[in-house]
Amino acid sequence: MTTRHAAIVGIGATEFSKASGRSELQLAAECAKAACDDAGISPKDIDGMVTFTIDNSDEISLGRCLGVKDLAYTARIPGGGAGAAATLFHAMAMIDAGVCENVLVWRAMNERSQYRFGQASANMSSATGGHSTGSLLWCIPFGAMTPGTWGALSARPYMEKYGVTNRDFGLLSVQQRKYAATNPKAWFYNKPITLDDHQNSRWIVEPVLRLLDCCQESDGGVAILVTSLERARDLKQPPVRILGATQSIPRHVEVIANYYHDDLTMMPEAAGTAKRLWRQTGLKPEDIQAAMFYDAFTPQVFVQLEAFGFCKRGEAKDFIADGQIDIGGKLPINTHGGLSGEAYIHGMNTMAEGVRQVRGTAVNQVRNVRNVLVSSGMAGAILARA
Amino acid sequence: MSTPDEAVPVVPAAPKPMRLAPLMTLDAKFFWDAADREEFVGQQCGDCDRHRFPPAPMCPDCNSLNTLVVPLSGRGTVVSWIKPIHPPALGFKEPPTVALIELEEGTRFVSNVVGIPFEQVTLNMAVEVCFEETMGNHKVPVFRPSK
Numbered sequence: 001m002t003t004r005h006a007a008i009v010g011i012g013a014t015e016f017s018k019a020s021g022r023s024e025l026q027l028a029a030e031c032a033k034a035a036c037d038d039a040g041i042s043p044k045d046i047d048g049m050v051t052f053t054i055d056n057s058d059e060i061s062l063g064r065c066l067g068v069k070d071l072a073y074t075a076r077i078p079g080g081g082a083g084a085a086a087t088l089f090h091a092m093a094m095i096d097a098g099v100c101e102n103v104l105v106w107r108a109m110n111e112r113s114q115y116r117f118g119q120a121s122a123n124m125s126s127a128t129g130g131h132s133t134g135s136l137l138w139c140i141p142f143g144a145m146t147p148g149t150w151g152a153l154s155a156r157p158y159m160e161k162y163g164v165t166n167r168d169f170g171l172l173s174v175q176q177r178k179y180a181a182t183n184p185k186a187w188f189y190n191k192p193i194t195l196d197d198h199q200n201s202r203w204i205v206e207p208v209l210r211l212l213d214c215c216q217e218s219d220g221g222v223a224i225l226v227t228s229l230e231r232a233r234d235l236k237q238p239p240v241r242i243l244g245a246t247q248s249i250p251r252h253v254e255v256i257a258n259y260y261h262d263d264l265t266m267m268p269e270a271a272g273t274a275k276r277l278w279r280q281t282g283l284k285p286e287d288i289q290a291a292m293f294y295d296a297f298t299p300q301v302f303v304q305l306e307a308f309g310f311c312k313r314g315e316a317k318d319f320i321a322d323g324q325i326d327i328g329g330k331l332p333i334n335t336h337g338g339l340s341g342e343a344y345i346h347g348m349n350t351m352a353e354g355v356r357q358v359r360g361t362a363v364n365q366v367r368n369v370r371n372v373l374v375s376s377g378m379a380g381a382i383l384a385r386a
Numbered sequence: 387m388s389t390p391d392e393a394v395p396v397v398p399a400a401p402k403p404m405r406l407a408p409l410m411t412l413d414a415k416f417f418w419d420a421a422d423r424e425e426f427v428g429q430q431c432g433d434c435d436r437h438r439f440p441p442a443p444m445c446p447d448c449n450s451l452n453t454l455v456v457p458l459s460g461r462g463t464v465v466s467w468i469k470p471i472h473p474p475a476l477g478f479k480e481p482p483t484v485a486l487i488e489l490e491e492g493t494r495f496v497s498n499v500v501g502i503p504f505e506q507v508t509l510n511m512a513v514e515v516c517f518e519e520t521m522g523n524h525k526v527p528v529f530r531p532s533k
Binding site: 135138139140142146154160205207 | 467
């Protein structure tokens with residue numbers, strides 16, 4: 001039986017930009033150091049390191065930058081941003097098991113200045129298994145060669161079934177930019193948009209995604225430091241307990257070219273993540289005061305809201321139109337501005353916002369927060385006041 | 387002998403295909419080889435008879451390695467369709483209609499719908515397979531409205 005409990009004690013980030021002017025390894029080292037400083041833990045004492053399979057910085061080089069004395073555990077999570085929250089799952093499991101004392105989770109990238117996720121590349125070898133997801137190669141010869149096209153083709157059956165339009169997606173975009181406008185760290189600080197701005201932005205993929213439905217491409221790094229709750233109580237910040245964390249990759253689910261599971265009008269991986277998280281924690285949707293959802297593209301938030309049971313299937317558009325995701329609504333979401341408003345650090349910056357909401361230090365702070373859901377779709381965690 | 391007054395009519399060379407060639411993997415080679423011959427095939431389990439796609443070396447239902455490559459009917463319906471605008475799709479002069487086709491055999495296949503304007507495609511529209519050329523002398527299955 002588990003007697004230890006994992007807690008997040010440090011978060012750190014670089015600035016979010018379009019051209020960092022330094023290496024990804026440096027971004028990784030800077031955000032990792034910032035997370036350690038935030039916690040009051042020496043980087044040398046990190047003994048676990050977790051990142052994404054596609055992060056370009058390796059554990060040994062980053063460990064050498066930080067002066068890590070003895071690394072007991074390393075892991076990399078699949079699924080790109082959709083898997084982001086699985087990093088917390090690994091960290092929690094290693095702390096709970098007593099295998100590690102201080103687990104560093106990081107993600108750093110020059111994803112605007114050095115390469116661009118949003119662009120098609122003539123070299124599609126990265127679309128084969130092991131590099132990203134198994135089935136993107138079945139899209140390339142047909143002109144679907146960007147995350148926007150893959151995501152849009154996944155989203156349209158949901159739109160058709162429930163009568164959801166791009167204008168409905170726009171209301172989410174407007175809300176996230178409203179949050180970003182008051183967040184000094186956000187790229188779109190002081191730059192709110194109207195629904196007209198959204199509807200006048202150019203099509204990226206008809207009739208699903210306009211420019212303002214898409215996440216940014218960003219340079220930057222974000223790190224999260226996890227230790228045991230017992231140790232956390234003696235550190236600088238109020239501990240944020242990882243009440244539960246899990247991953248779910250149901251049969252026939254793909255990362256973004258998600259065309260092969262039975263019901264194309266839902267997100268089975270988020271439903272699987274939700275089921276496990278509610279079971280792990282004994283909580284239910286009404287127990288959550290704020291949620292942070294991975295939003296590479298606006299439709300992903302709609303199907304996650306429904307998968308977690310915050311509203312019924314097909315009703316996310318009404319939930320959002322009714323103002324329920326605004327700061328005074330039933331469930332404020334992506335209060336940092338999301339990946340469209342703040343920056344796209346592959347969902348890691350969204351999880352850091354979950355930590356701030358529990359600490360009570362978010363710029364758009366939700367009142368009386370006890371439990372925050374962070375979901376990247378294929379993985380999720382519930383963060384709670386200790 | 388021809389004179390300048392009797393110029394031979396110029397037959398324009400057929401435009402070279404711009405479409406990107408498929409990415410070959412060992413598990414999918416059979417599919418693209420068949421497509422080059424304008425055959426639309428799929429994998430069927432030799433033990434439990436279930437069809438599967440994308441191609442895989444093992445049946446996900448009974449874990450058999452006994453795999454048959456069988457001709458598919460080439461008939462299906464459109465279950466999703468989009469038009470990529472920006473960035474422009476590599477290999478296309480005009481934005482293609484990218485579609486998800488549900489095949490008669492029960493599997494789904496990402497492809498293009500051709501021969502009909504994007505705006506006229508409808509949910510569950512019946513389509514049938516045909517083939518288009520790619521760079522490197524390959525062919526890929528695309529779909530047109532059923533006759």
